[in-house]
Amino acid sequence: MLTVRAPATSANLGSGFDVFGAALGHPADVVRVERASETTISVTGAGAEFVPTDPSENTAGVVARELDAPAHIRIDKGVRPSSGLGSSAASAAGAAVALNELYDRGLSDEELVRLAAEGEAVVSGEAHADNVAPSILGGFTIVTDDGITTMDADLPVVVCLPDIVVSTRDARGVVPETVGMDQLVETVGNASTLVAGMARDDPELVGRGLTDPVVTPARAELVDGYDAVTEAAREAGATGVTISGAGPGVLAVCRHRGQRRAVASAMVGAFADEGVDSFAYQTEIGRGAEIYRA
Numbered sequence: 001m002l003t004v005r006a007p008a009t010s011a012n013l014g015s016g017f018d019v020f021g022a023a024l025g026h027p028a029d030v031v032r033v034e035r036a037s038e039t040t041i042s043v044t045g046a047g048a049e050f051v052p053t054d055p056s057e058n059t060a061g062v063v064a065r066e067l068d069a070p071a072h073i074r075i076d077k078g079v080r081p082s083s084g085l086g087s088s089a090a091s092a093a094g095a096a097v098a099l100n101e102l103y104d105r106g107l108s109d110e111e112l113v114r115l116a117a118e119g120e121a122v123v124s125g126e127a128h129a130d131n132v133a134p135s136i137l138g139g140f141t142i143v144t145d146d147g148i149t150t151m152d153a154d155l156p157v158v159v160c161l162p163d164i165v166v167s168t169r170d171a172r173g174v175v176p177e178t179v180g181m182d183q184l185v186e187t188v189g190n191a192s193t194l195v196a197g198m199a200r201d202d203p204e205l206v207g208r209g210l211t212d213p214v215v216t217p218a219r220a221e222l223v224d225g226y227d228a229v230t231e232a233a234r235e236a237g238a239t240g241v242t243i244s245g246a247g248p249g250v251l252a253v254c255r256h257r258g259q260r261r262a263v264a265s266a267m268v269g270a271f272a273d274e275g276v277d278s279f280a281y282q283t284e285i286g287r288g289a290e291i292y293r294a
């Protein structure tokens with residue numbers, strides 16, 4: 001038996017649609033694997049009732065199939081499904097790391113990310129790796145067709161999770177198919193600012209770089225109260241705010257750790273004013289998947 005803790009992640013970070021991602025200190029999925037002749041899956045924890053146990057529909061089961069590594073897989077969900085916090089990716093990442101170790105396959109980090117992305121494809125319809133990369137590698141990640149760049153980053157964040165469901169598949173449906181040159185220039189500028197901010201652990205630059213004129217405005221329509229929550233977080237001191245992944249989670253970058261409480265409370269309060277219950281994680285950019293032997 002082998003246990004892996006695979007963290008939640010926040011993809012896109014506004015200006016880096018389908019490219020940027022960051023591991024969060026918490027929450028996380030815990031994936032336990034045991035060799036078996038056939039793969040079985042059991043799921044407990046947050047939103048377990050919404051997670052399929054058929055291996056061909058579960059991201060962890062698809063990873064086991066792709067790696068030809070049958071196992072009894074037990075998933076304890078810390079990351080609520082359809083949250084924008086990479087829930088399905090955390091299980092895929094945890095399974096990839098765990099089964100690679102259990103079966104001694106010796107895959108490289110990059111191979112593990114590609115394998116976990118295949119698991120993700122069962123949910124979103126395509127193999128995007130911007131959640132599985134940070135869940136496996138930790139820190140801030142940049143995923144392109146040419147490879148993965150990782151960066152350690154020390155940044156306090158709040159992620160507020162409203163009690164509404166937005167599936168990644170639906171949220172991909174509202175993304176505009178074309179962009180104008182002005183929007184392209186603005187996005188490149190903001191993405192560059194964000195990367196410089198990550199390299200310097202500078203919350204002002206990262207906050208500025210979170211702004212995106214294309215994807216986030218389209219998706220904000222799916223998140224009740226998004227504008228009010230953004231304004232409240234900024235008033236409480238956040239340097240920048242955006243939708244986490246495909247939503248409905250909302251991510252705010254803070255200047256220092258001590259500020260997270262006020263930002264979290266402002267965001268929860270603003271959602272409540274719109275009649276939406278929510279929970280805020282006060283966290284930071286964190287480590288990638290970790291193996292525990294039991």
Ligand SMILES: Nc1ncnc2c1ncn2[C@@H]1O[C@H](COP(=O)(O)OP(=O)(O)O)[C@@H](O)[C@H]1O
Nearest residue numbers: 050058059081082083084086087088091123168
């Ligand atoms: N191991 C898994 N953990 C969570 N969700 C899973 C898993 N396998 C399949 N799913 C499906 O993935 C969907 C959630 O994924 P997604 O929409 O990408 O949300 P998130 O933003 O939280 O990743 C749900 O419909 C769920 O049934």
Ligand SMILES: N[C@@H](CCOP(=O)(O)O)C(=O)O
Nearest residue numbers: 011018084085086168245246
């Ligand atoms: N780049 C993807 C990321 C989806 O993240 P999730 O946490 O909502 O699964 C997208 O924006 O569609």
